Amino acid sequence: MTLPGLDLDRFGPWLRAAVPGVGTDLDATFIAGGKSNLTYTVTDGASSWIVRRPPLGHVLATAHDMAREYRVMAALAPTAVPVPTMYGLCADTEVLGAPFYVMERVDGTPYRAAAELAELGPERTQRISSALVETLADLHAVDPAAVGLADFGRPTGFLERQVRRWKQQLDASHTRDLPLATELHARLAADVPAESAAGIVHGDYRLDNVLVDGGDRLAAVIDWEMATLGDPLTDLALMIVYSRLADLPNGQVAVADATQAPGFLTEGEIIARYTARSERDMSRFxxxxxxAAYKLAAILEGIHYRYLRGQTVGAGFDVIGSAIEPLLETGLTALKEHP
Structure with a gap:
């Protein structure tokens, strides 16, 4: 069997060389996951593995860097952060037409909806959300140099670059005036705080980017496409703003609404639990x-921009534009809540 992007006749010999004992009769299934990279499950009937590769067609050299994903997960293997076992990275584009890597298939659930957690009950939901926060603090406690990631990014000036980058992103998606975006950007640019100690930034940390096992433990943190070195407090803030997005009147635009489930830690509880486990300065949170609100607004405005041009497929894109201004309001409010 061959799927688009995964020719098993070419992949099989590479896998058997990388992982001794793999059978000759392979089967594959495409699974959703990540922002854009393609993910497959491959099995020989006895064992299973996950294969990750860039999208089909031409992409920028740095846009879907398999080596970066592989490297950060391999580096975190000896730490307290749960990651899949990495089996091999292939840079030879002759095999599948693009670089790819193979990792352990971890059993677990990426909870996404409040209804899924509601079935577990408030106590289990509280344990899962607590583990989510504690694991993030553990990630941010890792010394990049100690795990061989000292050159994984450019932490100096990280926050200033983030403010500038998302302004450029928003400008590139301009279809209407957004005075709240102008105000929020001006306030951010005028008062960038001294950065907390550099650390590993996941870049898109939330409940549906981790796998939870049957014992309500985090079995693996996945989807490291955006990982870099920088100010880790951006991870915590983005996780919270995702939750705020689910609270907005147009909650259907939320990436996921799992944070609305009974028992899930409140925003205050998330901050308190992270603070108790981390030594980072939260005074400018x-x-x-x-x-984070500005970044997410820029991302959603980009989707709205494509929707207006007929470049999106599927339901729900028509309401995204209405969430931008309320989201920007939450960003301005946050500056007052946590001066």
Whole structure:
């Protein structure tokens, strides 16, 4: 069997060389996951593996860097952060037409909806959400140099670059005036705080980017496409702003609404639990929340921009534009809540 992007006749010999004992009769299934990289499950009937590769067609050299994903997960293997076992990275584009890597298939659930957690009950939901926050603090406690990631990014000036980058992104998706975006950007640019100690930034940390096992433990953190070195408090802030997005009147535009489930830690409880487990300075956390709101607004405005041009497929895109201004309001409010 051959799927688009995964020719098993070419992949099989590479896998058997990388993982001794793999059978000759392979089967594959495409699974959703990540922002854009393609993910497959491959099995020989006895064992299973996950294969990740860039999208089909031409992409920018740095846009879907398999080596970066592979490297960060391999580096975190000896730490307290749960990651899949990495079996091999292939840079030879002759095999599948693009670089790819193979990792352990971890059993677990990426909870996405409040209804899924509601079936577990408030106590289990509280344990899962607590583990989510504690694992993030554990990630941010890892010394990049100690795990061989000292050159994984450019942490100096990280926050200033983030403010500038998302302004450029928003400008590139301009279809209407957004005075709240102008105000929020001006406040962020005028008062960038001193950065907390550089650490590993996941870049898109939330409940549906981790796998939870049957014992309500985090079995693996996945989807490291955006990982870099920088100010880790941006991870915590973005996770919270995702939750705020689910609270907006147009909650259907939320990436996921799992944070609305009974028992899920409140925003205050998330901050308190992270603070108790981390030594990072939280005194300017309002800035990070404002930046996360601005970033997410820029991303959603880009989707709205494509929707207006007929470049999106599927339901729900028509309401995304209405969430931008309320989201920007939450960013401005955060600057006052956490001065």
């Amino acid at each position: 309002g800035f990070y929340l404002g930046l």
